Amino acid sequence: MAEQNSVSDSSASNGISSVIPGWFSEMSPMWPGEAHSLKVEKILLQQKSQYQNVMVFESATYGKVLVLDGVIQVTERDECAYQEMITHLPLGSIPNPKKVLVIGGGDGGVLREVSRYSSAEQIDICEIDGMVVDVSKQFFPALAVGFEDPRVNVHIGDGVAFLKAVPEGTYDAVIVDSSDPIGPAQELFEKPFFASVAKALRPGGVVCTQAESIWLHMHIIEDIVSNCIQYSKAPSTMLGPQFQLTQGIVRYQN
Amino acid sequence: MAEQNSVSDSSASNGISSVIPGWFSEMSPMWPGEAHSLKVEKILLQQKSQYQNVMVFESATYGKVLVLDGVIQVTERDECAYQEMITHLPLGSIPNPKKVLVIGGGDGGVLREVSRYSSAEQIDICEIDGMVVDVSKQFFPALAVGFEDPRVNVHIGDGVAFLKAVPEGTYDAVIVDSSDPIGPAQELFEKPFFASVAKALRPGGVVCTQAESIWLHMHIIEDIVSNCIQYSKAPSTMLGPQFQLTQGIVRYQN
Numbered sequence: 001m002a003e004q005n006s007v008s009d010s011s012a013s014n015g016i017s018s019v020i021p022g023w024f025s026e027m028s029p030m031w032p033g034e035a036h037s038l039k040v041e042k043i044l045l046q047q048k049s050q051y052q053n054v055m056v057f058e059s060a061t062y063g064k065v066l067v068l069d070g071v072i073q074v075t076e077r078d079e080c081a082y083q084e085m086i087t088h089l090p091l092g093s094i095p096n097p098k099k100v101l102v103i104g105g106g107d108g109g110v111l112r113e114v115s116r117y118s119s120a121e122q123i124d125i126c127e128i129d130g131m132v133v134d135v136s137k138q139f140f141p142a143l144a145v146g147f148e149d150p151r152v153n154v155h156i157g158d159g160v161a162f163l164k165a166v167p168e169g170t171y172d173a174v175i176v177d178s179s180d181p182i183g184p185a186q187e188l189f190e191k192p193f194f195a196s197v198a199k200a201l202r203p204g205g206v207v208c209t210q211a212e213s214i215w216l217h218m219h220i221i222e223d224i225v226s227n228c229i230q231y232s233k234a235p236s237t238m239l240g241p242q243f244q245l246t247q248g249i250v251r252y253q254n
Numbered sequence: 255m256a257e258q259n260s261v262s263d264s265s266a267s268n269g270i271s272s273v274i275p276g277w278f279s280e281m282s283p284m285w286p287g288e289a290h291s292l293k294v295e296k297i298l299l300q301q302k303s304q305y306q307n308v309m310v311f312e313s314a315t316y317g318k319v320l321v322l323d324g325v326i327q328v329t330e331r332d333e334c335a336y337q338e339m340i341t342h343l344p345l346g347s348i349p350n351p352k353k354v355l356v357i358g359g360g361d362g363g364v365l366r367e368v369s370r371y372s373s374a375e376q377i378d379i380c381e382i383d384g385m386v387v388d389v390s391k392q393f394f395p396a397l398a399v400g401f402e403d404p405r406v407n408v409h410i411g412d413g414v415a416f417l418k419a420v421p422e423g424t425y426d427a428v429i430v431d432s433s434d435p436i437g438p439a440q441e442l443f444e445k446p447f448f449a450s451v452a453k454a455l456r457p458g459g460v461v462c463t464q465a466e467s468i469w470l471h472m473h474i475i476e477d478i479v480s481n482c483i484q485y486s487k488a489p490s491t492m493l494g495p496q497f498q499l500t501q502g503i504v505r506y507q508n
Contacts, residue, residue, distance in 0.1 A: 023289070033293040033315030035277070039286075061287030078469060215332060 024057060024065070026072050030180055031216055036072075038062055044139060049131035051184045056139045064139055066107060068132070069183050079109055079143065087113035090173045090208035090251055097172040098122065101200065103159035103188065104210075105177035106132030111146025114175070124171075126155040126162040128184050160187045163196035171200050176209035181220065189220065191227050198231035201254040208251045221250065228252040278311060278319070280326050284434050285470055290326075292316055298393060303385035305438045310393045318393055320361060322386070323437050333363055333397065341367035344427045344462035344505055351426040352376065355454065357413035357442065358464075359431035360386030365400025368429070378425075380409040380416040382438050414441045417450035425454050430463035435474065443474065445481050452485035455508040462505045475504065482506040 025037040039060035047054050055067040063076025074082070087110050091097050096119035102110050106127035114123050127133055133154070136144040147154065155162055159176075174197050178185035187193055188209070197207050207228075212220045232252035279291040293314035301308050309321040317330025328336070341364050345351045350373035356364050360381035368377050381387055387408065391398040401408065409416055413430075428451050432439035441447055442463070451461050461482075466474045486506035 025291070033313060035291040037279070037289040037291060039288065059287060 024059075024067065026067075026070065028071060028180070028182075030071075030182060030212070038065060038072075038075075045135060047131065047135075049129050051129045054129075054131055054135055056135060066132075066135070066140065068179055071180055073179065074107055074109065074140070074143065076140070076142070079107075083109035083113050083143075086110060086175055086177060086208055086210060090175060090206040091117055093251070093253075094172060094204065094206055099171045099173075100124070101126070101163075101166075101171045101174045103163070103174065103176045103178065104128075104185065105175065106130075107136040107140060108133070108144040108146035110175055110177045111149065111152055112143065113146075115146060115149040115151065120151055123149065123152045124155065125152065126157060126159045128156070128158055130156040160193055160196065163193070163200050166196075166200040168199050169202040169205075172202060172205050174201060174205070174207045176207065178210050180212065189224065194224075194227040194231065198254060203254055205254045206251060207254075211250045224250045278313075278321065280321075280324065282325055282434070282436075284325075284436060284466070292319060292326075292329075299389060301385065301389075303383050305383045308383075308385055308389055310389060320386075320389070320394065322433055325434055327433065328361055328363065328394070328397065330394070330396070337363035337367050337397075340364060340429055340431060340462055340464060344429060344460040345371055347505070347507075348426060348458065348460055353425045353427075354378070355380070355417075355420075355425045355428045357417070357428065357430045357432065358382075358439065359429065360384075361390040361394060362387070362398040362400035364429055364431045365403065365406055366397065367400075369400060369403040369405065374405055377403065377406045378409065379406065380411060380413045382410070382412055384410040414447055414450065417447070417454050420450075420454040422453050423456040423459075426456060426459050428455060428459070428461045430461065432464050434466065443478065448478075448481040448485065452508060457508055459508045460505060461508075465504045478504045 023037045023039050025035045027035045041058040041060050043055070043057045044064070045054065045056040052069045053067075057065050057067070059065050059075065062078070065075045066073045091100070091114065097117055098119055099122045100114050100117075100120055102114065102123070102125040104127060105111065105125055106129060111123060111125060114120060133144075133147070133156070137147065146152070176188055176197070178188040181189040201207060209224060211217075211224050214221065228250060229252075231254060277291045277293050279289045281289045295312040295314050297309070297311045298318070299308065299310040306323045307321075311319050311321070313319050313329065316332070319329045320327045345354070345368065351371055352373055353376045354368050354371075354374055356368065356377070356379040358381060359365065359379055360383060365377060365379060368374060387398075387401070387410070391401065400406070430442055430451070432442040435443040455461060463478060465471075465478050468475065482504060485508060
């Protein structure tokens, strides 16, 4: 994050991490040597939570945009692809999922998709940063609608700790909707986390996790698959077609 | 193109269309409100051909990059995905393609893939801009290798005129490897062109054409499909996973 912030700060005069005046530029050591930029109509929020910088802006052509620590999390224009892929790939692959856990996903978009399953009886979410939930409710009603389902139980806290306390074999499905592995989500890409997920899943239960870009982060995808392979004979890597990147999604079945 | 050039020129001091100092930014009215930028290590070539501005630069993390009229055509890092999708989808869908025509494709990458088919007896290419061929031979040997196959016949000229002169039913496959529909490639997206392609194909022959982004240009894809539907009962739209965009590719069979 140090490199990202220094790049941003050196050229930002108005506090947003922009390298084109009037535009937001997404730069990170996760994708060195390249930047994706969106034209900013208006900055709607800039705050520092306990865990990260939170920004919302109205873009010229992508609707409202949620940015955490300088990285775009969702745009109103294309959020559907990610939420649908990471939810329906696991839930559509088992019959009648009843108990579902979302780790991360504080914007509510994955909850929105999970709540489409009439079989679901209990939908738990553990998001580390309560400010993300509040900001989504304020600025992204089409995502935050996911929190309105009465089956949803919201836990604000550390997903790693939450999972450790889950009784063995509780969930039919776990969806890990994390940010990049260089901030508060780092542990969600590490081996002990996958052991906890496997324990929390019932036999035959499935997990689906955000796995970064297939073009840039094959080593991350390989690490995740390697972690999963201990709990599943055949983890499968799938692709979510998003505008900015072709995102990897790894699924495995207990 | 006017808007694109004005955006570029207003902030470029060294002649490259960059809005971040030391970076190349791809901006166009084809994708308003957003820009993708690559860090430039060294500009290797900047020339104006009869048809367009031609630039080659060494990027920090994507290898050499070919830019036509401010729009990235290929990077060494990810060119494989596009060339393979637009070639093997049509050629792999018919038995033993013998006569293949490439419209555009002056970098040679599609020719490289076509020449993998031992069934191919005649590989014609019609590229409007001879400078693109020369530049590719100079800077992109891994692409330009496609020109070395003895079955390849190079025609420098207008693809629309070339097709009109083709005897009916000549080709097993036509691959349209065009740039965006706002420069010299504009006619390759229009109805008369598809009529010429249909005439040049043998019954059962296939065509595959670059169809812009599925996120931004669904109207262009719809127009192409609508043009194709007159010659085929079932044009199919497929996706090429590229880093910067999820590219549409439309195929139809005569």
